[in-house]
Every structure is written in C-alpha cells, then in structure tokens.
Amino acid sequence: MRKIEAIIQPHKLEEAKEALKNIGVDGMTITEVRGHGRQKGHTEVYRGMEYKVDLLPKVKLEMVVTDQRADEVIRTLAAAARTGKIGDGKIFVYAVADAVRIRNDDRGEAAL
Amino acid sequence: MRNSSFPRLRAVGGAPAQSADSVMDAVGDSHRGARRPHTFTQPAKFTRWIGCLQFLTLLVLTAGVSLAQSIPPDIAKRLDDLDKATKNAQMAGDNAWMLTSAALVLMMTGPGLALFYGGLVRKKNVLSTMMHSFVLMATVSILWAVIGYSLAFGEGNAFFGDLRYLFLSGVGAAPNPDYAATIPHQTYMIYQLMFAIITPALISGAFAERMKFSAMLLFITLWSFVVYFPMAHMVWGKGGLLNASLGGVYPALDFAGGTVVHVTSGVSALVCALYLGKRDNYPDESMRPHSVVLSVIGACLLWVGWFGFNAGSAMAAGSLASSAFIATHFATAAAVLGWMTIEWMMVGKPSVLGAISGAVAGLVAITPASGFVKPMPAILIGLAAGVVCYLMVSKVKKIFGYDDALDAFGVHGIGGTLGALLTGVFATREVNDLRMGKPMGLVDGFGGQMTNQVIAVLISWGLAIVGTLVILKICDAVCGVRVSKEQETEGLDLSMHGEEGYNLES
Numbered sequence: 001m002r003k004i005e006a007i008i009q010p011h012k013l014e015e016a017k018e019a020l021k022n023i024g025v026d027g028m029t030i031t032e033v034r035g036h037g038r039q040k041g042h043t044e045v046y047r048g049m050e051y052k053v054d055l056l057p058k059v060k061l062e063m064v065v066t067d068q069r070a071d072e073v074i075r076t077l078a079a080a081a082r083t084g085k086i087g088d089g090k091i092f093v094y095a096v097a098d099a100v101r102i103r104n105d106d107r108g109e110a111a112l
Numbered sequence: 113m114r115n116s117s118f119p120r121l122r123a124v125g126g127a128p129a130q131s132a133d134s135v136m137d138a139v140g141d142s143h144r145g146a147r148r149p150h151t152f153t154q155p156a157k158f159t160r161w162i163g164c165l166q167f168l169t170l171l172v173l174t175a176g177v178s179l180a181q182s183i184p185p186d187i188a189k190r191l192d193d194l195d196k197a198t199k200n201a202q203m204a205g206d207n208a209w210m211l212t213s214a215a216l217v218l219m220m221t222g223p224g225l226a227l228f229y230g231g232l233v234r235k236k237n238v239l240s241t242m243m244h245s246f247v248l249m250a251t252v253s254i255l256w257a258v259i260g261y262s263l264a265f266g267e268g269n270a271f272f273g274d275l276r277y278l279f280l281s282g283v284g285a286a287p288n289p290d291y292a293a294t295i296p297h298q299t300y301m302i303y304q305l306m307f308a309i310i311t312p313a314l315i316s317g318a319f320a321e322r323m324k325f326s327a328m329l330l331f332i333t334l335w336s337f338v339v340y341f342p343m344a345h346m347v348w349g350k351g352g353l354l355n356a357s358l359g360g361v362y363p364a365l366d367f368a369g370g371t372v373v374h375v376t377s378g379v380s381a382l383v384c385a386l387y388l389g390k391r392d393n394y395p396d397e398s399m400r401p402h403s404v405v406l407s408v409i410g411a412c413l414l415w416v417g418w419f420g421f422n423a424g425s426a427m428a429a430g431s432l433a434s435s436a437f438i439a440t441h442f443a444t445a446a447a448v449l450g451w452m453t454i455e456w457m458m459v460g461k462p463s464v465l466g467a468i469s470g471a472v473a474g475l476v477a478i479t480p481a482s483g484f485v486k487p488m489p490a491i492l493i494g495l496a497a498g499v500v501c502y503l504m505v506s507k508v509k510k511i512f513g514y515d516d517a518l519d520a521f522g523v524h525g526i527g528g529t530l531g532a533l534l535t536g537v538f539a540t541r542e543v544n545d546l547r548m549g550k551p552m553g554l555v556d557g558f559g560g561q562m563t564n565q566v567i568a569v570l571i572s573w574g575l576a577i578v579g580t581l582v583i584l585k586i587c588d589a590v591c592g593v594r595v596s597k598e599q600e601t602e603g604l605d606l607s608m609h610g611e612e613g614y615n616l617e618s
Contacts, residue, residue, distance in 0.1 A: 044400060045459050045463065046400055046401055046463070047465060047466070048505060048506020048507065048509075048510065049395065049399075051400050052398075053398070053400075
C-alpha cells in the first residue's frame with residue numbers, strides 16, 4: 001500500500017477530485033493548509049505598510065491506495081492539479097505498513 | 113455652525129416667504145379642486161337638489177355674517193393663531209430632520225466606526241476595538257446627561273459653560289433661541305450628545321490593540337471634561353472664545369466640528385500613540401487588517417451617517433442643510449479619487465482600504481467647511497484631503513516611526529486641520545451670510561478670517577496635546593494604561609473581555 005500526499009493550489013481541488021473519481025479512487029482526506037516552496041509568497045500593502053505574506057493557502061489531499069494503482073493515481077493527480085506556473089505544489093509518496101477499517105476490523109488492502 | 117443665527121435669519125427672511133408660498137399653493141390647489149364639481153354633465157335631478165342646498169347654505173351664511181357683524185372680529189387673535197400654526201409647522205419639519213440627524217450621527221459610532229476600526233485590527237482584538245466605540249455610546253451619554261451638556265452649552269465664560277443645565281434641568285420642549293430657535297431644546301441637546309460620543313471614539317484608533325479597558329474608560333471620562341466640553345463650548349457655546357455668532361473674541365468658522373471633533377481627537381490620538389508606545393513587534397510582525405470587508409461596511413455607514421453630522425449642523429431642515437449635504441457628498445467623492453489615484457501612482461495598485469480611507473479623509477476635511485462652501489470648492493477640499501492624508505499615513509508616519517495603529521492622527525488630525533484652514537479660504541457669504549453681507553473667507557474677500565481659523569486650530573492642538581498628556585499621566589498612576597506583554601500577545605478580546613470574536617468551529 002502507498003500513501004499519496006499531494007499539496008496543491010486550492011483552486012485546483014475540484015478538478016483533482018473529479019479526475020480521481022473518474023479513475024475510481026473513492027476515498028480521500030482534505031485539509032486546508034498554509035505553506036510555500038520556491039514560490040516564496042507575495043507582498044500586500046495596507047496604507048503604505050508593506051507586509052510580506054510568505055505562507056500561502058494550499059490544500060492537502062491524502063489517500064492510501066494499493067501498490068499497483070499508485071503510479072496511475074500520481075499521474076492523474078499531477079495532470080489535474082497542474083497549471084504550469086510556480087506554486088502548483090508537490091506530491092509525496094510513502095509506504096504504508098498496515099490499514100484497519102474500524103467498523104469491522106478488516107486489515108490490509110481489504111480495509112481500503 | 114450650530115447656533116441661532118440661521119434659524120433666526122430664516123425666521124426673518126426665509127420662513128415667511130416659504131409659508132406665503134405654501135399658502136398660495138394651498139389656495140391654488142383648492143381652486144383647482146373647486147372647479148371640478150362645476151362641470152355641466154350633471155343630471156337635472158341632481159341640479160335641483162344642489163339648487164336647494166345652495167339656498168340653504170346661503171341662509172346659514174347670511175345668519176353667520178350678521179352674527180359676525182354683531183361681534184367685532186378678533187383679528188389679533190386670529191393672526192396670533194396663524195403665527196402659532198406656522199411656527200408649529202416649521203418646528204415639526206425641523207425637528208423631524210434633527211431627530212433623524214441625531215440618529216444618523218449615533219449610527220456613525222455604532223456600527224460605523226466600530227466596523228471600520230474593527231476590521232483594521234488583528235482578529236484577536238476585533239471585539240475590544242468594537243467595544244471602544246460601543247461602550248462610549250453608554251458612558252458619554254450618562255456624562256452628558258449629568259453635567260456634560262451644561263459644561264459645553266451653559267453660558268459660563270469664554271472657556272467652559274456653567275452648571276445651569278446640570279441633570280438636564282431647564283432642557284425641555286421649549287427651544288433655546290440662542291442655539292436653535294425652531295427645535296425643542298431637548299432635540300438640540302441629544303443631537304450634540306452624538307458628537308460628544310463619536311469624538312473620543314475616534315481616538316481609540318490610536319491606542320487600539322494595547323490599552324487596558326479600565327484605563328480607557330477613565331481616560332475617556334477625563335478627556336471629555338478636560339478637552340471636549342471646553343472645546344465644544346469655545347466654538348459652539350454662547351460666549352465661547354471662538355464662537356462665530358454668539359460673541360466670540362476670535363470668531364472661527366467651524367460648521368460641524370473640524371476643530372472640536374477632528375483636530376482634538378486626531379491630535380490626542382497622536383499623543384496617545386506616542387505615550388503608549390508601539391504595539392509589541394511593530395512593525396516587524398504582520399499587523400495586517402483582519403477584515404477589510406468589515407471596514408468597507410463601516411466606511412459606507414460613516415459616509416451616510418455624516419449627512420446627519422454635517423447637514424444636521426444647520427440645525428434646521430432648510431436650504432443650508434441641503435447645501436451642507438451636497439458639499440459633504442462631493443468632497444467625499446473627490447477624496448476617494450484623490451487617495452486612490454496617488455496610491456495607484458505610487459504603489460502600483462489602487463487598494464480598497466485606500467479608497468475607503470480617502471472617503472473618511474474627505475468627510476473629515478469638509479466637516480468644518482460644509483455649511484460655508486459651494487460644491488466646486490468642496491471638491492477641491494476633498495481632493496486635497498485625499499492626497500495629503502495618504503502622504504501622512506503612508507510616508508510621514510514611516511519617517512517618524514510612531515505607531516498610530518489605525519491612523520486616527522493621519523486622517524482626523526491632519527484632515528481636520530486642513531479642513532479648518534481651507535474653510536477660511538473658501539467660505540462664502542453666498543452659502544452662509546453669517547457676517548451680514550460682509551465677505552466670509554479669503555476667496556470671498558476677507559483674508560482676516562484665516563487668522564481666526566489659525567487661532568482655532570492652534571488652540572485645539574494645544575488643548576489636545578496638554579490635556580491628553582496630563583490625563584494619560586493620571587491614568588497611568590491610577591491603574592496603568594498599557595496591558596501586559598502576555599495580555600497583548602494573547603489578544604485583548606480574551607485578556608480584557610474573556611471572549612473571542614470568531615468561534616467558527618462552535
């Protein structure tokens with residue numbers, strides 16, 4: 001099993017969700033987060049006072065899929081979330097030791 | 113200029129003409145109405161009935177006339193009744209506008225200023241900032257009823273009033289002819305109260321996010337006694353030093369409170385900002401406004417409420433109120449464009465906060481001039497205010513490094529001073545013939561007015577600086593003016609009031 005963690009632009013969330021639904025990914029967790037990579041934020045000016053805003057709003061998507069599906073999900077997600085501009089975000093992939101469905105104690109891939 | 117001259121002038125010149133017009137109209141209307149029954153389409157049956165009725169009417173009239181001939185007509189009494197009826201009608205009209213104006217001016221403090229200032233602070237201080245405005249609506253009201261009105265508007269001496277209106281005694285339904293001859297004295301008193309509320313509320317922009325609530329209450333109470341009541345008396349009170357029409361030594365023109373309200377509050381704000389010191393981590397930490405949206409709503413309410421502030425200062429619903437209303441509106445529009453344009457040129461983007469700040473700057477600057485200038489000079493005053501206040505808050509503040517958190521000094525102190533001086537330049541007898549046919553301002557042909565304006569500005573600056581400094585020392589000795597570093601970090605909403613503005617997860 002692989003955990004896929006993607007940090008993307010908030011306005012790309014709907015497209016990413018739709019693309020994942022179309023390839024049959026039916027579970028995910030979404031968090032509103034703030035951060036920056038190379039993008040380094042922007043400047044806001046209020047009555048002549050400049051404020052450097054370096055942590056920008058982003059959305060984090062997390063999902064766990066089987067090893068076989070991981071590559072397809074990653075490619076789909078990247079394609080859907082891409083604008084081609086700096087600040088599009090990143091995808092991180094982790095190995096998952098186990099999974100448990102709390103309702104009935106299903107373990108491993110059966111719990112996904 | 114809130115005093116009797118205008119109502120009196122109106123009573124002598126304008127009002128009878130108006131009432132004559134309305135009588136003419138009424139007569140005209142009744143003629144037009146009477147013509148309709150005399151059409152020749154009525155059936156003969158009805159005509160006969162009408163003939164009988166006409167005969168009966170004639171009989172009754174003849175009896176009436178012979179009766180009237182036997183009793184000499186009491187023309188004096190009828191004229192007296194007519195006079196009373198006319199006065200009542202004028203009072204009804206003026207009173208309706210003045211009560212509305214009083215409500216509009218209260219709306220400027222809450223929710224207007226509360227929202228405008230509330231949006232500009234960080235979200236951990238939104239409630240404490242709104243509370244500064246709101247609690248003054250209660251505190252100053254009680255002060256006013258007990259003694260404040262008397263100290264400001266009792267006759268007294270050149271600097272403050274006496275105690276004749278203590279506990280509002282003698283403030284009843286009968287007009288006070290010195291101040292406003294055509295509205296109940298009570299209306300005048302409650303209208304003036306709304307100005308006494310908003311003035312200290314304006315100062316709160318300077319000490320936002322770091323002043324103790326208890327110290328704030330003490331400060332505002334003392335400030336009302338030391339700065340506001342005397343200043344209001346000097347400019348508007350009978351016999352006040354700067355009063356333009358009730359025996360002032362230096363008659364200064366201040367229609368709705370450029371010196372009394374904006375210079376005093378703005379300059380006191382600067383003293384507060386310097387005395388309290390900067391907010392913790394200013395200017396390194398981000399202190400962005402937490403919601404410019406709230407500020408936009410607040411600014412719009414201020415703009416609308418200001419019509420009560422300026423046009424209401426005519427103390428009557430006549431043409432002077434219209435003139436002040438119009439000057440106020442055009443100056444504000446010009447100030448929005450002035451601030452927006454210079455910011456666009458200097459920063460590259462026209463900000464929303466800039467546009468609404470420009471509106472407030474324009475409203476402040478036109479306040480003293482609103483009842484004395486024509487629309488085109490009003491536009492000039494507004495433009496000047498937009499540009500000058502922008503430079504104050506974005507450049508001059510940076511150079512000196514003081515933390516006037518919400519720019520109460522930059523907008524009200526500077527805008528008020530600019531407006532008070534420009535009033536002396538553009539005031540004209542065509543709008544307000546206060547000097548009985550003699551020229552009013554510099555452009556009108558009387559340069560000497562500038563001297564009086566400068567004296568009024570200097571006195572209000574001096575009183576505000578000295579008064580505020582002394583009061584802050586007293587407050588500091590009594591309870592300490594500034595919150596602790598921990599309380600400031602936690603936010604005043606939690607540390608002072610035990611609440612938070614936004615509990616979105618609850």
